[in-house]
Amino acid sequence: MTFEGVNDTRVYMYSAALIIAVSLMMHSFIQKRTDKRQNVTFLYMVGALIINSSTEIVCEFLHPHISDSAAAFNVYKVFQLLYFVVHVLLAPFFLLYEMSVTDLIKKLKNYTVVFVVSIVSATEILVLTNPITNFVYYYDGYDFTRNWGEGIIYIVAVVFLLLSLVNLFYYWRAINPIKKMSLLYFFGVVILGLLIQLLFPEVRCELFAEAIAFVGVMITIENDDIMKDYETGVYDRPALMTELKNNEAMNVRFGLISLRLKDVDTVFKTNGPENFNKLSVEAAEFLKTLIQRYYIYHFDRGHFVIIVNTEMNDQGRQIVRKLARKYESKYNLSELAKKIDERFNDEWIIDDTRYLLGIAQVKMSYPDEVTNVNDIIYLLNTDLPEGKEKSIYEGEDLKKMLRKTEVKKAITRGLEESEFEVYYQPIYHIDGEKLYGAEALLRLHDRQLGEIYPDEFIPAVEEMGLIDALDDYVLKNVCAFIKSGIPAGGAMKSISVNLSLLQFRNEDFVERLNGIVEVYKIPKTMVNFEITETVGSDDMDDIKDMVSRLKNFGFHFSMDDYGTGYSNISKSFSLDFDVVKIDKSILWGAEKSELGMTVLTNTIYMIKQLNKKIVVEGVETKEQMELLRKLDVDYLQGYYFSKPITKDEFIHDIIGIKEL
Numbered sequence: 001m002t003f004e005g006v007n008d009t010r011v012y013m014y015s016a017a018l019i020i021a022v023s024l025m026m027h028s029f030i031q032k033r034t035d036k037r038q039n040v041t042f043l044y045m046v047g048a049l050i051i052n053s054s055t056e057i058v059c060e061f062l063h064p065h066i067s068d069s070a071a072a073f074n075v076y077k078v079f080q081l082l083y084f085v086v087h088v089l090l091a092p093f094f095l096l097y098e099m100s101v102t103d104l105i106k107k108l109k110n111y112t113v114v115f116v117v118s119i120v121s122a123t124e125i126l127v128l129t130n131p132i133t134n135f136v137y138y139y140d141g142y143d144f145t146r147n148w149g150e151g152i153i154y155i156v157a158v159v160f161l162l163l164s165l166v167n168l169f170y171y172w173r174a175i176n177p178i179k180k181m182s183l184l185y186f187f188g189v190v191i192l193g194l195l196i197q198l199l200f201p202e203v204r205c206e207l208f209a210e211a212i213a214f215v216g217v218m219i220t221i222e223n224d225d226i227m228k229d230y231e232t233g234v235y236d237r238p239a240l241m242t243e244l245k246n247n248e249a250m251n252v253r254f255g256l257i258s259l260r261l262k263d264v265d266t267v268f269k270t271n272g273p274e275n276f277n278k279l280s281v282e283a284a285e286f287l288k289t290l291i292q293r294y295y296i297y298h299f300d301r302g303h304f305v306i307i308v309n310t311e312m313n314d315q316g317r318q319i320v321r322k323l324a325r326k327y328e329s330k331y332n333l334s335e336l337a338k339k340i341d342e343r344f345n346d347e348w349i350i351d352d353t354r355y356l357l358g359i360a361q362v363k364m365s366y367p368d369e370v371t372n373v374n375d376i377i378y379l380l381n382t383d384l385p386e387g388k389e390k391s392i393y394e395g396e397d398l399k400k401m402l403r404k405t406e407v408k409k410a411i412t413r414g415l416e417e418s419e420f421e422v423y424y425q426p427i428y429h430i431d432g433e434k435l436y437g438a439e440a441l442l443r444l445h446d447r448q449l450g451e452i453y454p455d456e457f458i459p460a461v462e463e464m465g466l467i468d469a470l471d472d473y474v475l476k477n478v479c480a481f482i483k484s485g486i487p488a489g490g491a492m493k494s495i496s497v498n499l500s501l502l503q504f505r506n507e508d509f510v511e512r513l514n515g516i517v518e519v520y521k522i523p524k525t526m527v528n529f530e531i532t533e534t535v536g537s538d539d540m541d542d543i544k545d546m547v548s549r550l551k552n553f554g555f556h557f558s559m560d561d562y563g564t565g566y567s568n569i570s571k572s573f574s575l576d577f578d579v580v581k582i583d584k585s586i587l588w589g590a591e592k593s594e595l596g597m598t599v600l601t602n603t604i605y606m607i608k609q610l611n612k613k614i615v616v617e618g619v620e621t622k623e624q625m626e627l628l629r630k631l632d633v634d635y636l637q638g639y640y641f642s643k644p645i646t647k648d649e650f651i652h653d654i655i656g657i658k659e660l
């Protein structure tokens with residue numbers, strides 16, 4: 001098909017670009033990719049391409065007629081002007097797009113904004129005033145002739161492209177690989193198109209090359225469906241990880257809220273997967289009313305994360321953002337948390353059923369409160385701090401939660417650098433004079449955190465799965481101490497070693513303990529194992545079996561912390577203990593109230609009836625000792641006699657050997 005005087009090949013090139021650009025625009029709208037700043041910038045670029053290719057087509061068709069008709073010539077001039085007006089925006093749009101994709105925009109400095117806006121405005125003024133000034137181009141008769149202004153426009157475009165490339169390489173390591181490659185491809189194709197057109201002016205391939213480059217971007221960067229949670233329509237966990245890492249690499253400030261359903265597993269089980277999903281969708285829908293969907297992540301079952309940017313809130317950076325103001329609304333983290341909390345205090349109605357969902361939020365700001373992304377990931381995965389339940393955890397709570405990571409690091413260090421030390425606390429006969437035994441208690445001396453106590457590190461050690469190794473370490477120390485003969489020389493009957501209930505899950509546990517002790521060839525009756533009273537009833541039979549096997553080897557057993565647990569008394573006492581250690585809280589309670597006294601006396605009475613020996617721990621005063629004497633218990637342990645001390649101190653101060 002040919003038209004008289006029309007340059008077909010050019011028209012084909014422009015039409016191809018136009019068709020591609022229109023399709024891209026349609027796809028974006030069909031897939032509702034129109035809300036994120038990045039999406040919007042993409043639409044600006046595509047829009048500019050549509051206008052440019054259409055104006056070029058119109059001009060090509062008008063061209064044969066401009067010499068015949070003054071009207072045609074005027075329309076031609078208007079379209080050509082329109083072409084230039086839009087064309088100068090393309091390169092700045094590329095830069096803006098690149099910065100949105102890479103998050104560089106969040107780091108924009110005022111002067112950069114002012115610089116970009118001034119240059120773009122200046123070139124626009126140059127173009128818009130061209131009908132009067134003819135600086136950019138003019139018509140020599142009917143011939144379009146370039147002037148120096150066009151050269152300037154070219155240079156400006158090249159500067160913007162270079163700026164984009166420099167940015168890309170400067171932040172190369174911080175940008176995720178897919179985005180990096182796509183942007184590189186994008187600029188590669190655009191620059192190739194420009195070069196070809198520059199060298200062979202007849203091949204009008206610039207717009208076509210841009211259209212192709214946009215297609216690449218559409219497939220890779222714009223299409224983030226794979227990062228979306230299918231049901232809730234918000235981003236998924238990998239997307240969150242990418243965003244966190246990206247923000248860290250780019251040094252972007254942000255605020256984060258982790259919103260978790262309490263007792264998720266129970267809620268899930270009682271309501272079934274289908275209703276649970278409906279609830280998640282409802283919750284996500286509610287969050288979307290507070291904040292744009294692309295700030296929301298579905299992290300886990302019943303766990304959403306919201307990330308808001310706090311860097312953009314500065315005054316004075318508004319010039320460029322006026323365009324995208326709507327997409328940059330400010331968020332106040334505390335207000336957001338409050339609104340969420342209020343909503344969840346209310347019920348949810350799904351299919352005529354009412355639900356009340358208990359949630360807790362953890363609110364943090366990076367890098368002020370939490371200084372690295374690993375800590376954030378840890379906070380997202382860790383349990384809420386113990387103590388009084390709160391609806392919003394922040395500030396100090398974060399520190400408490402993070403302390404555990406620090407402790408875990410200290411534990412690793414401690415194991416590598418043998419900073420764990422076994423301390424001994426003496427246990428006396430009821431007269432308070434004669435030494436009966438000792439309890440081995442662990443200490444961790446950390447060079448960073450200082451002294452760490454077992455109440456803090458034992459649960460962490462258990463979580464890390466290292467409790468076996470650590471308790472073996474204690475047992476070996478105790479065996480070595482017994483082997484030295486010093487305890488027996490000091491008339492000590494036994495040394496107690498605490499065991500963690502977790503260890504009873506190991507089938508080979510009994511043989512392992514026995515194996516360790518046998519190496520030292522010491523009397524097994526001198527090793528007394530303590531396990532706490534809070535025995536889970538599920539595995540009671542297993543524990544019972546293991547205890548009796550250990551007893552058969554000759555070891556002794558104590559039930560530790562009696563009176564703190566909730567376990568079934570008859571079940572607990574079905575274990576074959578030699579000694580029951582009454583917890584310090586029972587002793588201390590006796591001094592506080594009559595009821596407490598009744599509890600202590602009856603506890604002691606009951607244990608005696610069962611023919612077990614009794615240790616009371618936590619004896620801090622003479623009065624307590626005298627009270628216990630009256631109540632006729634067997635052994636005493638507490639600060640009144642001595643705190644846990646090092647082995648050398650124990651030998652020196654307690655056993656009384658002054659020179660070793």
Ligand code: C2E
Pocket residue numbers: 425440441442453454455458470471474498499500530560561584617618619620637638639640644
């Ligand atoms: P536990 O076995 O009940 O140990 C007694 C705790 O009470 C010790 O705390 C001891 O220092 C403290 N205590 C003793 N007398 C008094 C007193 O008069 N006043 C006060 N206020 N406290 C007193 P510690 O050493 O901090 O140990 C805490 C817990 O950590 C232990 O409780 C034990 O369950 C666990 N633990 C300690 N070492 C080990 C170990 O090697 N392995 C295992 N699995 N657990 C251990």
Ligand code: MG
Pocket residue numbers: 439498530560
């Ligand atoms: Mg103990």
Ligand code: MG
Pocket residue numbers: 560561581583617
């Ligand atoms: Mg105890």
